[in-house]
Amino acid sequence: MLFKNLLPAAAFVTGATAASLSDVLASQNSTLSTLNSLLASNPDIVKTLSDASDITLLAPSNDALSKFLSNPSNAATVVSQTGLLDALLSYHVLNGTLYASNFTNSSIFVPTWLSNSSYANVTGGQVVEASLTNGSNVTFWSALKQNSTVSQANLNFTGGTLHIIDTVLSIPGDLNSTLVASNLTSADGALQKAGSDLTSKLAGLHNVTVFVPSNSAFSDIANIAGNWTSNQVADILNYHIIDGTVDYSTLFKNNTQAATLGGGNVTFTVDNGTIFVDSARIIEKDVLLSNGVLHVIDGVLNPKNTTAKPNTSGSTDAPAFSGASAASNSVPFTSGVPTPTTTVPAATGVSSSKSTGLAIPIQTGAVGYAALFGGAAILANL
Known part of the structure; x- marks a missing residue:
């Protein structure tokens, strides 16, 4: 033995x-x-x-x-x-x-x-x-x-x-279980809408970096996201995934790029300790996954707007989708997605919080x- x-x-x-x-x-x-x-x-x-x-x-x-x-x-x-x-x-x-x-x-x-x-x-x-x-x-x-x-x-x-x-x-668990436990319900619902081809592909990947928009990020583009087809959702989610590299927050360098699973390149900006991916900022770093790492971001990335720049001087960024706006009380992709009865720090952006009783x-x-x-x-x- x-x-x-x-x-x-x-x-x-x-x-x-x-x-x-x-x-x-x-x-x-x-x-x-x-x-x-x-x-x-x-x-x-x-x-x-x-x-x-x-x-x-x-x-x-x-x-x-x-x-x-x-x-x-x-x-x-x-x-x-x-x-x-x-x-x-x-x-x-x-x-x-x-x-x-x-x-x-x-x-x-x-x-x-x-x-x-x-x-x-x-x-x-x-x-x-x-x-x-x-x-x-x-x-x-x-x-x-x-x-x-x-x-x-x-x-x-x-x-x-x-x-x-x-x-x-x-x-650390896989992406799906981590999204559920972190109350990232919009991203979880979007992954389900994208279909089994993407979820099966993700399950088989080694060494990945995933940028996950918060629920608020999806809400900010609710008028557009609500009309996306499954193929459109899959294309957009593929732009949030780097395959073959586990990029912890300490590895990001200013004005560098990385190829995504969808084929386009995301651009990183590091400004006074804040990390941006295209125009979205990372609001929760280094949530470990069984096959890599997840970072929560405050905007949904747009594979057709790869030149989107961050607002480094403000606390919020404009959506990367032209004409996007929030819809009243609408959080896209959450219909039928269960909300966890308890949440953990990854859902709140408080990386030093003490969590107890985790299974x-x-x-x-x-x-x-x-x-x-x-x-x-x-x-x-x-």
Whole structure:
């Protein structure tokens, strides 16, 4: 049985420099007893992590796992969905040894051990976003802008270092599930109207960057959008997708272009930290997807108006569609699209908000692994 890509949950340990991972885990039992219980019946996992080098382990505390399990569906889903526990654990193992002093106020996107294509289609492994918040708190962002803060840092062992975190990371989901959870109902409805050819194509893409107009952005062109055919909607949505590149916000450069799935080029403008795509501004950055990243924008892009320029001196931009206007109480494409009962920060443009009670995502494809250990049953009973 291979454990190379197994989620080093066991690696969630603490210790002094040169201590073994097992020693570190044992020394932190008062804080990590729930995690240690999960790992106790899986010594092979601990050995895999102990033999690894140059890694950073993010270890959920007892309180973090208790919060995770307070969502009734989480434990049940982990038990029933083969391979999910392995994926979840793998997402907590970072490539490279990163001490607290390595983080700054600027975000970095760190690859993890999560490379199982049933859950992640990002070259080099799914990432977590990391930066300092409030000046000194090391914080990680996972799916739907959920944040996890380090409560105890730099617990060193022979293969790297371990940080105890206050929230279990959440594996990013696919585009459709992320739109639903983020209350981006117009975009979700537009994707449905575009038809199965586009949704099937998107599901099979690796390494994508998607610009998603907010509900307000669609409302601003309601008089026009309401008359679009399915083919027109598909053409417009294709202009919002970059295939083959995962462009996190830190990678955008002023006055550069990128080819879209529809064939035309979008132009990026970076002005005093604000990023524009053609004439639309990014109002929520870096919402992670199973196959890339999503950025929420305040306007709908027009593939027939690729020269649209942003209004860098104002707070709003004119629609990229000539003659567009809002219709009274009209939000295009939302008829029949359910509104989620709860929303997450990605829907509001508040990237540092704390979200709680988020459910784990459903896998993106058929699982290729058998269950690698029986710890899921333990998790369900903790």
